[in-house]
C-alpha cells in the first residue's frame with residue numbers, strides 16, 4: 092500500500108512528505124508505548140501508528156527505520172518535531188480517526204503486523 | 210545540548226595497530242527534547258561505515274533504551290561509543306540511584322518510571338529486556354546510591 096492511498100483511506104493530512112511515499116508498505120505497528128514498539132516491531136515495521144506526540148516518537152521511529160508515522164485522534168506534532176522527522180527522512184501524517192479504527196482500516200486494506208506478515 | 214568528542218585510542222591486535230573510533234556524549238537528566246541524540250549519532254556513524262542495516266538497528270535500539278534509562282532513571286550521564294572493525298561497544302554510565310534488584314529490573318513489564326516518563330511513552334518495563342535481546346554481550350554494573358554502567362556489544366557479523 093502506498094502512503095498516498097493510506098492517507099486517502101484514513102482521511103489523513105500529510106504533514107511531512109518523505110521520499111518513501113511511492114514505496115509499497117506492508118507492515119505496521121501501533122502503540123503509545125515506545126518500548127513496546129521497539130520490543131514487538133523491531134525488525135520490519137514501516138508504518139508506526141501512535142497517539143503520542145513528542146520528540147521521542149520521532150526518535151523511536153528513527154531507531155527502527157520506520158518510514159511513516161500516522162498520528163491518530165487528530166494529534167499534530169509541533170514544528171520542531173516536523174523538522175526532526177524531515178531531517179531523518181520520516182514522513183508524517185495525522186488522521187482524525189481513533190487508534191482502533193485507524194488500525195482496523197489499514198488491516199482491512201491488507202497491512203499486517205510483524206507476527207502476521209508475509 | 211549534546212557534546213561529542215572524538216579521540217583515538219591505539220590498540221594492538223594480531224600485531225597490527227588499529228585505531229578504534231571513540232565518541233563520547235553527555236546525556237542530560239529528564240531532557241526529553243534531546244534524549245536519543247547520542248544514539249542517533251551512533252546510528253549515523255555505523256551507516257557511514259557500511260554496517261548492515263539489521264545490525265545497526267539492533268545497536269540503535271539497545272543504545273537508545275539505555276540512553277533513555279539514563280535520562281529517566283539515572284539522573285543523566287555519559288555515553289561512550291567505540292567502533293572496532295568487527296563490532297561496536299557502547300557504554301552508558303550514570304551516577305543515579307542504581308538498581309536495587311537487577312533480576313527484578315530485567316523482568317519484562319517491571320517499571321518504576323515516574324509519570325513524566327510515562328507521558329513521554331516510556332515506562333512499559335521493556336527497555337532492559339529489549340537491550341538484552343538486541344546485544345551480543347551485555348554487562349550491567351550497578352550499585353545503589355552510586356549509579357549504573359551498562360556495557361553493550363553488538364558484532365557486525
Ligand SMILES: Nc1ncnc2c1ncn2[C@@H]1O[C@H](COP(=O)(O)OP(=O)(O)OP(=O)(O)O)[C@@H](O)[C@H]1O
Pocket residue numbers: 126127274278279281282283303305306307308314315319320321322330331332333334335336337338357
Ligand atoms: N540507569 C538506571 N538507573 C536506575 N534504575 C534503572 C536504570 N535503568 C533501569 N532502571 C530500573 O529498572 C526498571 C526497568 O527498566 P526498563 O528499561 O526495563 O523499563 P522502564 O525504563 O521502566 O520502561 P521502558 O524502558 O519500557 O520505557 C526501571 O523502571 C528502573 O526501576
Ligand SMILES: [Mg+2]
Pocket residue numbers: 274277278331332335336337
Ligand atoms: Mg527503560
